[in-house]
Amino acid sequence: MADLESPQTPRAILSAPFEARSAEMPAWFREQQEAAWTKFEALPYPNRKDQAWRFSNVNALDFSSYNFGPALSQNERDEILDRSLGLNEVAGRLIFADNQLLRRDPLSQKLLAAGVILKPLERAIIEHEDLFRRHFMAQPATLGSAKFAALHEAFVTSGTFVYVPKGVEVELPIEIFHWLHGENASVFPHTLLIADELAKVTVIEHFRSAHPDRAGFACGVNDLVIGRGAKLNYVCTQDWNEKALAIQINSTSVERDASALSLNVHLGGAYTRFEGLSRLAGEGARSDMLAVCVAGDTQEFDARTLQDHMSPHTTSDLLYKNALNDRARTTFGGLIRVEPHAHFTDAYQKVRNLLLSDDAEANSMPGLEILADNVKCSHGATSGQISENELFYLLSRGIPAPVAKQLLVSGFLNEVVDRLDHPAISSLVHDLIEQKFAHQ
Amino acid sequence: MTKEPSALEIERNIGNFAYPETHTHDAGVGLTEKTIHYISDIKEDPDWVRQFRLKGYETFLSKPMPTHWASKDLEAIVFDNIRYYLSAGTQPKRSWEEVPEDVKRTFERLGIPEQERKFLAGVEAQFDSEAVYSNIKKAVGEQGVIFVGSTEGLKHHPEIFRKWFGKVIPIGDNKFSALNSAVFSGGSFIYVPPGVKVKHPLQAYFRINAENFGQFERTLIIADEGSEVTYMEGCTAPKFNTATLHSAVVELVALKGAKIQYITVQNWSANVFNLVTKRGLAHEDAEVKWIDCNIGSRLTMKYPGVVMKGRRARGEVLSIALASDGQHQDTGAKMVHAADETTSNIISKSISIGEGRATYRGLVQIPKHLKNCKNNTECDALLINSTSRTDTYPAITVRGTGNSVQHEASVSQVSAEQIFYMQQRGLTEAQAMSLSVNGFVNDLVRQFPMEYSVELKRLIELEMEGSVG
Numbered sequence: 013m014a015d016l017e018s019p020q021t022p023r024a025i026l027s028a029p030f031e032a033r034s035a036e037m038p039a040w041f042r043e044q045q046e047a048a049w050t051k052f053e054a055l056p057y058p059n060r061k062d063q064a065w066r067f068s069n070v071n072a073l074d075f076s077s078y079n080f081g082p083a084l085s086q087n088e089r090d091e092i093l094d095r096s097l098g099l100n101e102v103a104g105r106l107i108f109a110d111n112q113l114l115r116r117d118p119l120s121q122k123l124l125a126a127g128v129i130l131k132p133l134e135r136a137i138i139e140h141e142d143l144f145r146r147h148f149m150a151q152p153a154t155l156g157s158a159k160f161a162a163l164h165e166a167f168v169t170s171g172t173f174v175y176v177p178k179g180v181e182v183e184l185p186i187e188i189f190h191w192l193h194g195e196n197a198s199v200f201p202h203t204l205l206i207a208d209e210l211a212k213v214t215v216i217e218h219f220r221s222a223h224p225d226r227a228g229f230a231c232g233v234n235d236l237v238i239g240r241g242a243k244l245n246y247v248c249t250q251d252w253n254e255k256a257l258a259i260q261i262n263s264t265s266v267e268r269d270a271s272a273l274s275l276n277v278h279l280g281g282a283y284t285r286f287e288g289l290s291r292l293a294g295e296g297a298r299s300d301m302l303a304v305c306v307a308g309d310t311q312e313f314d315a316r317t318l319q320d321h322m323s324p325h326t327t328s329d330l331l332y333k334n335a336l337n338d339r340a341r342t343t344f345g346g347l348i349r350v351e352p353h354a355h356f357t358d359a360y361q362k363v364r365n366l367l368l369s370d371d372a373e374a375n376s377m378p379g380l381e382i383l384a385d386n387v388k389c390s391h392g393a394t395s396g397q398i399s400e401n402e403l404f405y406l407l408s409r410g411i412p413a414p415v416a417k418q419l420l421v422s423g424f425l426n427e428v429v430d431r432l433d434h435p436a437i438s439s440l441v442h443d444l445i446e447q448k449f450a451h452q
Numbered sequence: 453m454t455k456e457p458s459a460l461e462i463e464r465n466i467g468n469f470a471y472p473e474t475h476t477h478d479a480g481v482g483l484t485e486k487t488i489h490y491i492s493d494i495k496e497d498p499d500w501v502r503q504f505r506l507k508g509y510e511t512f513l514s515k516p517m518p519t520h521w522a523s524k525d526l527e528a529i530v531f532d533n534i535r536y537y538l539s540a541g542t543q544p545k546r547s548w549e550e551v552p553e554d555v556k557r558t559f560e561r562l563g564i565p566e567q568e569r570k571f572l573a574g575v576e577a578q579f580d581s582e583a584v585y586s587n588i589k590k591a592v593g594e595q596g597v598i599f600v601g602s603t604e605g606l607k608h609h610p611e612i613f614r615k616w617f618g619k620v621i622p623i624g625d626n627k628f629s630a631l632n633s634a635v636f637s638g639g640s641f642i643y644v645p646p647g648v649k650v651k652h653p654l655q656a657y658f659r660i661n662a663e664n665f666g667q668f669e670r671t672l673i674i675a676d677e678g679s680e681v682t683y684m685e686g687c688t689a690p691k692f693n694t695a696t697l698h699s700a701v702v703e704l705v706a707l708k709g710a711k712i713q714y715i716t717v718q719n720w721s722a723n724v725f726n727l728v729t730k731r732g733l734a735h736e737d738a739e740v741k742w743i744d745c746n747i748g749s750r751l752t753m754k755y756p757g758v759v760m761k762g763r764r765a766r767g768e769v770l771s772i773a774l775a776s777d778g779q780h781q782d783t784g785a786k787m788v789h790a791a792d793e794t795t796s797n798i799i800s801k802s803i804s805i806g807e808g809r810a811t812y813r814g815l816v817q818i819p820k821h822l823k824n825c826k827n828n829t830e831c832d833a834l835l836i837n838s839t840s841r842t843d844t845y846p847a848i849t850v851r852g853t854g855n856s857v858q859h860e861a862s863v864s865q866v867s868a869e870q871i872f873y874m875q876q877r878g879l880t881e882a883q884a885m886s887l888s889v890n891g892f893v894n895d896l897v898r899q900f901p902m903e904y905s906v907e908l909k910r911l912i913e914l915e916m917e918g919s920v921g
Contacts, residue, residue, distance in 0.1 A: 061520065062520065063521045067847075352838075352839075355838065367850065367852060367853050367855075370820065370851075370852040371851070372851065373849065373850070373851040373852075374848075374851075375847065375849045376846070376847070376859070377846060378844075378859065379844055380842070380844040380863060382833070385835050385839075385865060386865055387864075387865070388864070389861075389862065390860065390861060391844070391861050392858070393848055393858070393859040394859070395818075395848065395850035395856065395857040396856040396858075397855075397856075
């Protein structure tokens, strides 16, 4: 462990032999991590011929240069904390950089008294072992990244554990920051959230890079478990720098009469892969999966989703919008799967690509697999550009072309963001999108 | 759960009869290099064709089965149990009178000679590996239209044949196109001279009569500048207990301003693996239109494609698939835009009945720096029973500004209210269901030539046994 902390020689993540990274973890978890490492080594790297990786630039998946990053100095910590600007009002907040917890803004006494838990993951492993073991990575990564889920499991040491007890409503959002800091550093963020029966909670995560030009690697996994009648809003603003390589694997389980709404904002990264699984596990469950992506330069965004309808009378609605500039590439591969007996399902899936340059490329693979009856399903995919008429109208009102274009793109993306019924978060997301435009 | 009775019965048995085999040429069971030489010898292939076949064989062996994305049912094909060539001679007859009695009876039962008299400009009838009959109306032949079998085409018209053969679909396109390249026999070669518009359709009828047989016809259609032609193919086979393989390659070339319409009504029996590669090349202002109707077979994998190579070229695929118990219709379309202002349209309607599975698989590609290309894709699926299955797997790639693509798909059932309404008006449940399903495909069926749309409606005549939904 000593050389891990030494700033001169951060250890490469793939260096053999495997060692569990934290001695404080319980033995059973260290064993689990070792098993995951073996699995990571055994599984093959993805091949573009796999349907799950079709169109994806799998050559980007080279982890050999990344390390665990040195410990942060007090100055560095302070600087990152100063820059961790998110929402003004939150129920609680955790801030991590290079897998190290920098700050923790605890929940109010009232919420603590109600039994709400917000803890770093490594404490929850010990203090809430039962809940942790039941839900931690309980859903296998089936959308292509099983290998990288194993890598995450092998190395995860920090993250967030949220538990909202039965009937408790957490009004303000819980906010989490994960920063990439060191040169070639890697992070393995994990959020494990359990909303018990009839609970309500909103979580917002921010992925950021401390330095604009340091390469880094993020490999995150989220487990979101929504109990009967519970309600979750989940937002992630992914704004790694344009050197970063990132893989994020999210799995949401929605129980009877529960509902989950997720909004993923994809802005950063050189190559990012996002996998989102939504399991409609109980009757009457509902899942809304929203995403916006602003892609520029030579960025590549690869998103795969599965709306898995396992019970009757379930609803899912997916809306993905990509705005592509320069030589950017996006791939969307989505599947609606209606299992046998999941009758009376309503499932929708829409992907819209707005191409803003001649070198941008959008790939869409909206898929359906329907094994039940009495199903209402539809999907649509469109790729187009800014309407000449709309642009002309704005120009004729004296608005300069670049501003007019940006207005039209914002309008295109806002349809998604505005589906989130949370003005403070919407305005934060709008600001981030504006910033990204300003850089383009 | 007890198995739900299949709600709909389809007129599938029309082709279910067989006559004893009377083949004089039989390449035996299994595929080796010897099989290739046997076929080449019998057909008296020119040397370049023999080399082409051998290259096809080599490619076939080296390519893996596409089971990483396609149905695992493909593994049920045992290439060593298949008979690759069977015929009673390689020369097709020019009049029905000369066709051997039992073969003639086969085609008469299928109504082919009658149709020829009524509305066709030419007919070719293939029985196992070779065409037994091939004839073109005199007036059409006098316009310079060539309509012969592939063997005759490559021997008598090498100057046109060689120029395009294997160019639209290269040997190595996929494992089954390679197999076809190795053992192809039969199929049509059509050439339509510049400006000639063939008024009536040309038809080919493909019949498998022998058990364990593999039919590998090869069709090449070239429509020269400004010409127009419609080609229709029908297929049937008797029901054997063992699997039969049909693996055709069809290449269409529409030169400047030409129009080709290719219509398929596939009604293979439910033991046939129907794995077909079809692609058209559309030059400037040309149009290639595939009308593809899949009713029969155990597993069909077929994705007719159009490569739009010239400006303003147009590609279209209209597809109807009907999947019943034990059937998987894995169909779709490929549209490759390779020039400015090209447009393509895909409309696919599928009906899944009982435990049937219908799959739409599509590819639309608009590469860099093209302007004003448009694609429209619509896929609608109808599920009849709770055990029915439908899938949609499109893949769309668009680069640059100035193009537009839209894809839409929907899945629905026959509405109970509709059925109830019709029953109120005195229709039986079966009639109501039949009417409803016909209504679902009606706007597509109407695009077929008159005679075919009548035939198709009759094929989709449905009979109710169980309950709705």
